[in-house]
Amino acid sequence: MSISGNLTDLAGQTAIVTGGARGLGLGIAQRLAVAGCHVALWDVNFSSFDGDNAGFVPILEQKVDVSDAAAVDVAFAEVVAKAGQVEILVNNAGINGPIHAVSDYPIEAWQRVLAIDLNGVFHGCRSAVPHMRERGYGRIVNVASIAGKEGNPGGSAYAAAKGGVIAFSKSLAKELATSGILVNCIAPTMAETELLQEMTPEFIATIRSKIPMARFLRIEEVAEMVAWIASPACSFTTGFTFDLTGGRATY
């Protein structure tokens, strides 16, 4: 056995981070860049991305709506054309959707949440997997949520989508188990990002009260975990959902 340092050295690898213009996605992109990755950012809105202060230069900033399968295919091909190869895909783009009881949940909002949060993950994976299979290597990290394990009253669309991401990832991981491509999820609790703008103060307070560590998650804690899962150091774990809940989740 040999133990080497700097296990999250990703020098020369290429990563795509969806929803990478701000929030958790930007933090993940910054951390992957620090580890040596060339990072392509996919987002529908780059207005909050400040290239001068991001601390890294993305190889591409692509305006992509992950709910559009054809657009995702095109964007993935552009990254391959630019970088030659893609080792890492972080499916992070997501919206919360409005907070309503199920019987009042607007059908259009339900469909939009599912289209972005669940279908978007499927679209990213279906574009990336053939390329990763050809190369015999890949790390896919899908950003789910504790809501996908436990549910949240008022947030049924989001919880359903995130629960779907967890089950989808387990299925894909088993399909790819001997391919060199690992597929895992993270299930964060609440971090203070702009995602919270769609939530009511009561909803936010309820979630905070459920966190045993009595604080919100920090973006850098998410980024650190994702960097490890996305690295070769994560080698015998696939189809798993890594916890980021300050002790909330007991499974």
Ligand SMILES: NC(=O)c1ccc[n+]([C@@H]2O[C@H](COP(=O)([O-])OP(=O)(O)OC[C@H]3O[C@@H](n4cnc5c(N)ncnc54)[C@H](O)[C@@H]3O)[C@@H](O)[C@H]2O)c1
């Ligand atoms: N913040 C939290 O508390 C929390 C907790 C658990 C899980 N998550 C998940 O983490 C991920 C990132 O959330 P965040 O808190 O950084 O949110 P955020 O709203 O700050 O950032 C999300 C990013 O995704 C982009 N995006 C939205 N729709 C898109 C689409 N159709 N195609 C491409 N990009 C799109 C947005 O423009 C934005 O830049 C989401 O999947 C979210 O569900 C967040």
